[in-house]
Amino acid sequence: MSRILVVDDEKDIVELVSLHLQREGHEVVSVGNGLAVLPMAVKTAPDLIVLDIMLPGIDGVQVHRRLRADTRTRHIPVIMLTARAQTNDRIAGLESGADDYLTKPFSPRELMLRIGAVLRRSQKVVMLAEQRIGEFLLDRKNMSLSISGKLIELTITELKLITTLMANPDVIHTRSELLSAVWGYADDTHSRTLDTHIKRLRDKLGDHGRHIGTLRRQGYLFQSVIQELADADA
Amino acid sequence: MSRILVVDDEKDIVELVSLHLQREGHEVVSVGNGLAVLPMAVKTAPDLIVLDIMLPGIDGVQVHRRLRADTRTRHIPVIMLTARAQTNDRIAGLESGADDYLTKPFSPRELMLRIGAVLRRSQKVVMLAEQRIGEFLLDRKNMSLSISGKLIELTITELKLITTLMANPDVIHTRSELLSAVWGYADDTHSRTLDTHIKRLRDKLGDHGRHIGTLRRQGYLFQSVIQELADADA
DNA sequence: TGTTCGGGTGACGAGACTGTGACGGCAGGA
DNA sequence: TCCTGCCGTCACAGTCTCGTCACCCGAACA
Structure with missing residues (x-):
């Protein structure tokens, strides 16, 4: 070993x-x-x-x-x-x-x-240089995202956001979790900041924006396969 | 899986x-x-x-x-x-x-x-989640650089630049190489852009900026140990 | 059906970021 | 010593990016 x-x-x-x-x-x-x-x-x-x-x-x-x-x-x-x-x-x-x-x-x-x-x-912590989820390809080396080979130009904030979401696909990320991971906010600042960036991200992803799902009162998630979201019990 | x-x-x-x-x-x-x-x-x-x-x-x-x-x-x-x-x-x-x-x-x-x-x-090209060279710690997960535990706030350009340099420490990176890696420029655009960003980076690194060395007519390099640079034959 | 609440959307202004050109300085060669 | 070429430094303007606010919409619930 x-x-x-x-x-x-x-x-x-x-x-x-x-x-x-x-x-x-x-x-x-x-x-x-x-x-x-x-x-x-x-x-x-x-x-x-x-x-x-x-x-x-x-x-x-x-x-x-x-x-x-x-x-x-x-x-x-x-x-x-x-x-x-x-x-x-x-x-x-x-x-x-x-x-x-x-x-x-x-x-x-x-x-x-x-x-x-x-x-x-x-021991060194290794990570995947490239993470692929469906058509999404996250290239950590070049800090870029491409979909079906097409490069999507993202700002650093958007990149951190989708990186966080894609790190655990199909898992709910709460607002405070995302605010902490992307912005380093400790407290659950309640503002429209996160929503706005989610929107910008979705817009840039075009049709694929639907991969970013919303779960009311719970958070956001990256869906590896687009599907209807049914809220679980709150 | x-x-x-x-x-x-x-x-x-x-x-x-x-x-x-x-x-x-x-x-x-x-x-x-x-x-x-x-x-x-x-x-x-x-x-x-x-x-x-x-x-x-x-x-x-x-x-x-x-x-x-x-x-x-x-x-x-x-x-x-x-x-x-x-x-x-x-x-x-x-x-x-x-x-x-x-x-x-x-x-x-x-x-x-x-x-x-x-x-x-x-799939699966793995890379180190964290790269440590001396006091420098490059955290690819959080896309951040810290020196002796102190977080250095870098712009995305600066981050790409130092990431490229640190990827192969103590190795000369030519101008066109860096322009290509960071800006995606194919041609060797000759402008002050690279120099300016190198300077900004050095400034933000403070005393540790000396780790970024210049080799006249050859390029830049990240030195794992600060030392005098002697030009090799051109 | 109406109400409430949380998220979506669009606009905006402050500030950050970037690339460029001008200029100066230094190193290496003549 | 001077000259040339390369790099360092600075200021600046255009653009981008971000957070916030106001308002809208739709879902959940009574």
Whole structure:
């Protein structure tokens, strides 16, 4: 699932950790020498680095600093392994820089949990570059909307509005929800602003404007298929 | 997950296919008559059409042609079902137009695989919802930029501009490239427009405006780390 | 049938946004 | 050192965009 770089000079540790990681479906790369970490990190672009603080040649803290200084590796989360013998100040120093740390001896189970947590935290939220609903094509890359290949010129407000509606088609978006999403209004300002923009949007969409439905007292919605709207109970 | 329109006059086939599709979480709409395909496709806006070539009333090839001729349906991918008895020319003709085709009799499993492949191909280009470069955080969902958590209010033009630059940080974007990406200008209009917007952007970014670098005669670039720019050979 | 309420519609003015041209300054080459 | 070309900066005017208001209409309900 993820690629993880394990840095430790004790082969036993590396093997133990690798075993557990692989069991969880991760790909493991390992290095035993501090000086080799940066080149290896650049080469393999791991999703996470498990870094022992005690290393031959160069200190783990130094390695960490170098990783952070290099634009190619600075975003990679690091979990530090420290020995109990380390002074508290040392640990505090690490704590500030690393994404997490663990004192030796540690249970593999705990390491796995922490790795899972860090990965989840750093996981990137992906979205569709293009969202298609029927003939509507929302191109987030170019910030544009087209219908059946025809570009519809929208203002930024209209674009935000339809983007919000299309994000959850066939679902009712309340007025306050839309006002919050598009205008950032916290309070339920009651004015004709939203209505007006809905109208402008519908006008620009021409015949397809009917995809934007109104539910009296409830809100608006983007209908993937145009149909009569029957109010549910209020 | 997706809405699929199945066109076949043999009820057994429709039922079989529908069953498998529904099992995979797809919504199925079906039609047994060639003439009903276009209206139904327009009405339900399916994500994919499975089209049998042998149909009563009107030939599947004709139907396909009509689908392609109509702006409302031309973008919908089509998988053709052909009988082994069809001549080779016929199949060649199909092959060019349809997104995929399958000869009867076929295994439902194979159809499912091909449908999966076509759907995957026809949609889903993913992008990061948030892009972070140093202190800069580009939030594509809310179409906003913030620096160290502070929201920067940008106009739509400025937003497109910095989005383009940030899409490939530390890479030179030529003037014509930017004019094309942001303004859609095909020709290299030479005016002060781009410069002016670059300046406005830099101003709004305050001290961080220095991330936008100029390379004389070459273009602009977003620098992930601020540094002196040395012109490469022109 | 009449009343009430929420949404639709059209107009308008303030302000924002944009593209342009003029001008100045700086870098690189002669 | 001067010249040339490219970019930075500024002011400005035209256009666009937005929020609001007044008024209309139709649905829901009594």
